[in-house]
Amino acid sequence: MEITITSRETIKPSLPTPPTKTFFKLSLFDQLQLVTYLPMVLFYPNKQGFPEPSHMCAQLKKSLSETLTIFYPVAGRRKDHTFITCNDEGALYLEAKVNRNMVEFLTPPKLKFINKLLPCEPNIIHSNREVLPQVVIQVNIFKCGGIAIGTCNLHTLLDGCSGSLFQTTWAAICRGSREKVPCPDFTSASSIFPPITNHLSLHDHFDHINEHFSNxxxxxxxxxxxxxxxxxxxxxxxxxxxxxxxxxxxxxxxxxxxxxxxxxxxxxxxxxxxxxxxxxxxxxxxxxxxxxxxxxxxxxxxxxxxxxxxxxxxxxxxxxxxxxxxxxxxxxxxxxxxxxxxxxxxxxxxxxxxxxxxxxxxxxxxxxxxxxxxxxxxxxxxxxxxxxxxxxxxxxxxxxxxxxxxxxxxxxxxxxxxxxxxxxxxxxxxxxxxxxxxxxxxxxxxxxxxx
Structure with a gap:
């Protein structure tokens, strides 16, 4: 199976983040997470009334930009142990072509190839010193016209529940159901469990754990x-x-x-x-x-x-x-x-x-x-x-x-x-x-x- 990347770009928020929200404070439990990506691939087969892939990709990018305005920390980058700098650097977005029909891939599912449908390697533990995008997306267009959306969410901000909320918002905006867009709560976690700022030994310990697993x-x-x-x-x-x-x-x-x-x-x-x-x-x-x-x-x-x-x-x-x-x-x-x-x-x-x-x-x-x-x-x-x-x-x-x-x-x-x-x-x-x-x-x- 061959998968060819056809485009790569950065999707920025549709509106700039206000200066009052430049710094997003992480919680203690965010600090404890290993720096890795949570992966997922969603398979949508071609069927009657299915949009042209080019139109669908344009809609996915536009709605992603609007979603990043709501989830403004996701468009930022973590620069230290305690904050994400909400500088609108955006999400990394890739498009790819697959030289197989989706039914060939899914009967049965070819798990050994599934990572190729993802925009980055999900099984890697990164160093705390790396500056990484919070979300990376790869839209795969199969030979039959079916689409598989591969997402990787950085675990330092988005756990499974947070990632679900982000993707639910993106999907609702993309299909034109803005009335179903939930309102994310960005403050409760860090207000109840503030990040560690004055325990350097613990920071060193977290760095050591990440670097140990990364090797x-x-x-x-x-x-x-x-x-x-x-x-x-x-x-x-x-x-x-x-x-x-x-x-x-x-x-x-x-x-x-x-x-x-x-x-x-x-x-x-x-x-x-x-x-x-x-x-x-x-x-x-x-x-x-x-x-x-x-x-x-x-x-x-x-x-x-x-x-x-x-x-x-x-x-x-x-x-x-x-x-x-x-x-x-x-x-x-x-x-x-x-x-x-x-x-x-x-x-x-x-x-x-x-x-x-x-x-x-x-x-x-x-x-x-x-x-x-x-x-x-x-x-x-x-x-x-x-x-x-x-x-x-x-x-x-x-x-x-x-x-x-x-x-x-x-x-x-x-x-x-x-x-x-x-x-x-x-x-x-x-x-x-x-x-x-x-x-x-x-x-x-x-x-x-x-x-």
């Missing part, structure tokens, strides 16, 4: 597992704890059940590779803080309102009950509170303490097997309509190089749920050898493994 590239592979609604319901039924009296505690959420199921079998695959059944494991659940904090935070709050919940398990083997893994995860989720978050406001140093990292002493010396799990459910990426209808499919990432392997992204689909796993190559090989668990462990054997 580590591991051979990885990405696989997509599709779980039908019936399979998810079977998992939830298996994960119920019938010993609990509280009725609400008996029904795990779709995410809880699927995350525990994935955690168990990924760890089994890793242990086969290392031939070490004694290694403990840590599941890191990336939790959106907005709903847990309540006012003034809402879905419209811009910034990285994320909290890593670390769940330790001494032993995972073939006999480990998914109900147990759901239970210990819920126990750790239950420790999250508004009061804990607000303590970070007064003492950022507790982020590395036992209150926030609740792991047994000496865990790091035992080389635990990690797995990071994050949910994009409820972010409505599959509803993004730029005037082309809803996307046929939403892709995430692929390729064979990764700074941070052992990551699972869980998304909703109209058929159920998808889990994207990026693993070290040898671990994924074993996971695929053990892929029969996806068929045997469920009452309804309708889970498929798609490359």
């Amino acid at each position: 580590i590239l591991k051979k990885c592979t990405t696989r997509r597992f599709v779980f039908s609604t019936a399979s998810i319901n079977s998992l939830r039924a298996q994960a119920k704890d019938d010993d609990q009296d509280d009725e609400s505690s008996k029904s795990p959420t779709r995410y809880e059940a699927l995350a525990a199921f994935i955690w168990k079998h990924v760890i089994l695959a890793c242990k086969i590779e290392t031939e070490d059944s004694t290694r403990p494991t840590v599941a890191v659940h990336v939790v959106d803080m907005r709903r847990r904090m309540g006012e003034p935070f809402s879905r419209n709050t811009i910034g990285n309102m994320l909290w890593p919940v670390m769940v330790f398990c001494e032993t995972v083997n073939a006999d480990t009950d998914v109900r147990y893994l759901v239970g210990i995860a819920r126990e750790n989720f239950g420790k999250l509170s508004r009061e804990l978050f607000l303590r970070v406001n007064s003492d950022p140093k507790i982020l590395g303490g036992n209150q926030c990292v609740d792991l047994p002493h000496g865990t790091e010396t035992r080389n635990p097997i990690p797995l990071v799990l994050t949910s994009w459910c409820g972010l409505n990426f599959s509803d993004l309509d730029f005037g082309l209808g809803k996307p046929l499919w939403v892709g995430v990432r692929g390729g064979d190089q990764e700074n941070l392997p052992n990551v699972a992204v869980i998304m909703e689909t109209d058929k159920g749920m998808e889990a994207w796993l990026t693993m070290e190559m040898q671990h994924m090989v074993n996971l695929e050898k053990d892929v029969e668990f996806l068929r045997l462990a469920l009452l309804n054997p309708s889970v498929s493994n798609i490359e």
